[in-house]
Amino acid sequence: MFFPISDENPSQNKPLITYILIGFCIFFFILQYLSQMNIEIFLEFGFVPNNFFNTSPSLESYFPIISSMFLHGGLAHIAGNMLYLWIFGDNVEDAMGRTRFIIFYFLCGIIAALAQGLVDPTSNIPMVGASGAIAGVLGAYLMLYPRANVKCLLFIIIIFQMIRVPAFVVLGFWIFGQFFSAPFSLDAEGGTAYFAHIGGFLAGMILVPFFKRNEVNLFNSKVSSAWTVFETKDNIYKSKNNFLDEFIRNSEDEIRKRKQ
Numbered sequence: 001m002f003f004p005i006s007d008e009n010p011s012q013n014k015p016l017i018t019y020i021l022i023g024f025c026i027f028f029f030i031l032q033y034l035s036q037m038n039i040e041i042f043l044e045f046g047f048v049p050n051n052f053f054n055t056s057p058s059l060e061s062y063f064p065i066i067s068s069m070f071l072h073g074g075l076a077h078i079a080g081n082m083l084y085l086w087i088f089g090d091n092v093e094d095a096m097g098r099t100r101f102i103i104f105y106f107l108c109g110i111i112a113a114l115a116q117g118l119v120d121p122t123s124n125i126p127m128v129g130a131s132g133a134i135a136g137v138l139g140a141y142l143m144l145y146p147r148a149n150v151k152c153l154l155f156i157i158i159i160f161q162m163i164r165v166p167a168f169v170v171l172g173f174w175i176f177g178q179f180f181s182a183p184f185s186l187d188a189e190g191g192t193a194y195f196a197h198i199g200g201f202l203a204g205m206i207l208v209p210f211f212k213r214n215e216v217n218l219f220n221s222k223v224s225s226a227w228t229v230f231e232t233k234d235n236i237y238k239s240k241n242n243f244l245d246e247f248i249r250n251s252e253d254e255i256r257k258r259k260q
Contacts, residue, residue, distance in 0.1 A: 002152040003154075004087055004150050004152050009091050009145055009167075018089035018093050022082050025082060028071060029072050046126025046128045047117065048126050051064070052117060068113065081131055081134055089134075095213060100211045104136065107136075108133050108136020108207065109200065112199045112203065132193070134200070135198075137204060138175075139202060139203065140211075144212065146168040147222035149165065163227065164225065166222070166226045175198070
């Protein structure tokens with residue numbers, strides 16, 4: 001299991017829009033928390049497919065498709081979303097520029113909400129979260145920096161290591177999980193909006209060539225070696241030899257010891 005911590009892909013400019021989006025999401029979550037997660041907030045500002053598709057056009061029915069991106073269902077929900085936006089948002093913003101990035105972000109969020117809503121246009125269950133928009137950012141990152149390395153915690157039973165994993169592996173596992181889980185959510189009431197994730201991710205992959213700056217290429221090269229493990233010594237990270245080789249070697253040594 002991979003748990004991303006950060007990436008090794010420094011951006012050239014300060015990701016101001018990414019910081020602002022994270023700040024707004026945290027601010028509104030604090031307001032939600034202070035209201036004791038009042039259900040009325042979800043009903044009024046969450047995206048309700050039935051209100052959007054089956055009522056007369058109005059600001060009241062259309063505005064939640066935007067406001068829902070700043071609401072979250074719980075601490076784990078917002079923590080996971082903001083972590084992914086923090087890791088991958090800066091480079092995508094850098095590749096597009098601030099104005100194009102904010103348009104891209106909301107456009108992916110809108111497409112994601114519509115993708116989920118079309119699964120059941122009569123649903124009255126409110127959808128909230130920045131997941132769809134952030135999925136678009138992940139899709140764009142995959143197209144821009146597939147070989148960039150992501151620092152991940154790798155869990156093997158109860159053992160864990162921090163290793164460098166190529167972005168296409170991390171994001172590939174993520175989107176595969178969404179496709180795998182989506183069919184099981186069709187009959188569920190509430191829960192994770194997998195079709196929003198898939199719609200946002202695909203939208204990001206498709207739209208990024210039109211939003212990136214002309215001088216920015218797709219499929220950029222990596223800046224560090226993949227599949228290497230980190231060790232901490234005097235608060236300095238240093239890489240060891242190939243992690244997989246070392247893991248196999250240690251396993252073989254353990255088997256020999258047990259046979260003795």
